Amino acid sequence: MKTVADALTCAVRMDSVRKTYGEGATAVHALDGVSVELRRGTFTAVMGPSGSGKSTFLHCAAGLDRPTSGRVILGETDLTGLSETKLTELRRERIGFVFQAYNLLDSLTVEQNIVLPLRLAQRPSDPRFLAEVVRSIDLHVPMNRRPSALSGGQRQRVAIARALVTRPDVMFLDEPTGALDSRTARQVLDALRHAVDLWGQTSLMVTHDPFAASYADSVLFLADGRIVDQLPRSAPERIAERMAQLGER
């Protein structure tokens, strides 16, 4: 029996989530009974071999995709019965997304890109909060510049600022450092970790990179659609070792 206190400390809960693609003999069980709780203010990494279900996990947790069975609960909202319209609204207002491709609009300035989610939700932008977000992720670029004039690491930090500006319940990141060299990746991860520590921003990141996962408070390991292990914050070597063991299954 879940108590009110559980709901308050839990940002996302997944209960026996299954996601099956196709039917019969060709059915693929991308998620095969995943139950997990992400506590508020924590940073979780999700790792696993290719095809283990990481993207499906992120898409179901973020309300981008619907599980075949089981439940996903964001705060106190059960996503199961929500209409498409309500789900879109919820994603826009309560969730932040960061993808490997930065998805910035070059017809807009850096500032206009960052505040776009607020405009779409018809919410006012608070210049002081915007300045704090930008400072917190160490983004020192002119706000009137176009994204095409920025480096990859700067662009990804603009994308993170855009995800943070609505103060989302959860920020979901899919391979945010996948396109970056190691030095730039480190800058982005430092920025991300800082945002988590400063705002208590609940975050979930899918990554192939043990170094990126070493920034998270805990690492979930998926294999064949199931959570097979979990590590507390660990060094990249320890995470890589666990991944290597999974690869040998």
Ligand SMILES: Nc1ncnc2c1ncn2[C@@H]1O[C@H](COP(=O)(O)OP(=O)(O)OP(=O)(O)O)[C@@H](O)[C@H]1O
């Ligand atoms: N739309 C789809 N239709 C059919 N099968 C799918 C679909 N999406 C994913 N799958 C299958 O579900 C399983 C899990 O895929 P998923 O993309 O979640 O894994 P992943 O761990 O993110 O992989 P990768 O690391 O390669 O991105 C795979 O076997 C994949 O082929």
